[in-house]
Amino acid sequence: MKLIRFGNPGEEKPGLQLPDGRRIDATGFGSDWDEEFFGGDGLERLAKWAEANAASAPTVDSSTRLGPCVARPSKIICIGLNYADHAAESGMPIPKEPIIFFKATSALCGPNDDVVIPKNSKKTDWEVELAFVIGKKASYASEDDALSHVAGYALHNDYSEREWQLERGGQWVKGKSCDTFAPLGPFLATSDEIADPQNLGLWLKLNGKTIQNSSTAQMIFGVKTLVSYLSQFMSLLPGDIISTGTPPGVGLGFKPDPLFLKAGDVVELGVDGLGVQSQTARAWS
Ligand code: ZN
Numbered sequence: 001m002k003l004i005r006f007g008n009p010g011e012e013k014p015g016l017q018l019p020d021g022r023r024i025d026a027t028g029f030g031s032d033w034d035e036e037f038f039g040g041d042g043l044e045r046l047a048k049w050a051e052a053n054a055a056s057a058p059t060v061d062s063s064t065r066l067g068p069c070v071a072r073p074s075k076i077i078c079i080g081l082n083y084a085d086h087a088a089e090s091g092m093p094i095p096k097e098p099i100i101f102f103k104a105t106s107a108l109c110g111p112n113d114d115v116v117i118p119k120n121s122k123k124t125d126w127e128v129e130l131a132f133v134i135g136k137k138a139s140y141a142s143e144d145d146a147l148s149h150v151a152g153y154a155l156h157n158d159y160s161e162r163e164w165q166l167e168r169g170g171q172w173v174k175g176k177s178c179d180t181f182a183p184l185g186p187f188l189a190t191s192d193e194i195a196d197p198q199n200l201g202l203w204l205k206l207n208g209k210t211i212q213n214s215s216t217a218q219m220i221f222g223v224k225t226l227v228s229y230l231s232q233f234m235s236l237l238p239g240d241i242i243s244t245g246t247p248p249g250v251g252l253g254f255k256p257d258p259l260f261l262k263a264g265d266v267v268e269l270g271v272d273g274l275g276v277q278s279q280t281a282r283a284w285s
Pocket residue numbers: 078079080127129158243245246
């Protein structure tokens with residue numbers, strides 16, 4: 001199944017994207033795609049509901065705004081430098097253990113919302129990533145069991161303000177958490193739709209030119225390892241979003257000079273099987 005949320009910011013309703021591409025309103029199911037939904041038997045009940053009701057459910061017009069494909073979770077955890085060649089372009093050593101940082105959940109937005117260049121930002125940058133969403137709570141999960149804790153996968157752009165991330169002291173969270181810095185979607189694909197999360201192409205274009213183009217096969221720490229690793233330090237709750245890191249091609253790594261977003265720039269990105277996003281950059285006001 002492909003789960004969507006649609007409507008105005010903060011007022012999103014749950015929906016589904018059907019195999020034929022039609023989007024339907026799933027308000028009749030009676031729940032948003034949130035912690036309670038993922039933690040219970042929500043996905044099983046939703047599959048049954050869809051079987052009985054998809055044909056007669058109201059269609060969501062293709063011009064309707066999509067919101068983030070899951071409701072605001074307890075946390076967004078990101079993995080840093082998880083592609084060896086991205087670590088190299090960032091001038092950082094290849095990590096021996098996963099580098100983890102948080103992103104404020106208030107950064108979540110829809111897949112095609114404008115990205116707002118924050119007030120006083122000079123170094124707003126892009127990062128196409130594979131994200132996954134927790135289904136069953138994970139605490140001290142083994143690698144063997146890890147994928148049973150994953151509800152599904154989604155496309156994420158881990159926008160980053162490099163000066164605030166790297167030059168202002170403290171933790172990376174400062175440069176990762178601005179409003180609109182976490183477009184998620186267009187949909188959450190349930191795990192059964194993604195045969196191998198470690199074999200997905202991912203790409204990003206800036207103003208029509210491809211600048212990130214890689215495969216999740218290049219990750220240092222894969223999804224299985226990350227679920228198990230993270231769950232040694234904290235409980236992963238249903239609905240939590242984990243973003244698995246970006247391949248090379250971010251603006252910070254451009255030679256001879258880094259390249260950052262300016263108002264009017266268009267960023268398009270995709271991951272195999274998880275759809276595409278498009279954001280236009282605009283200045284904070
Ligand atoms: Zn990232």
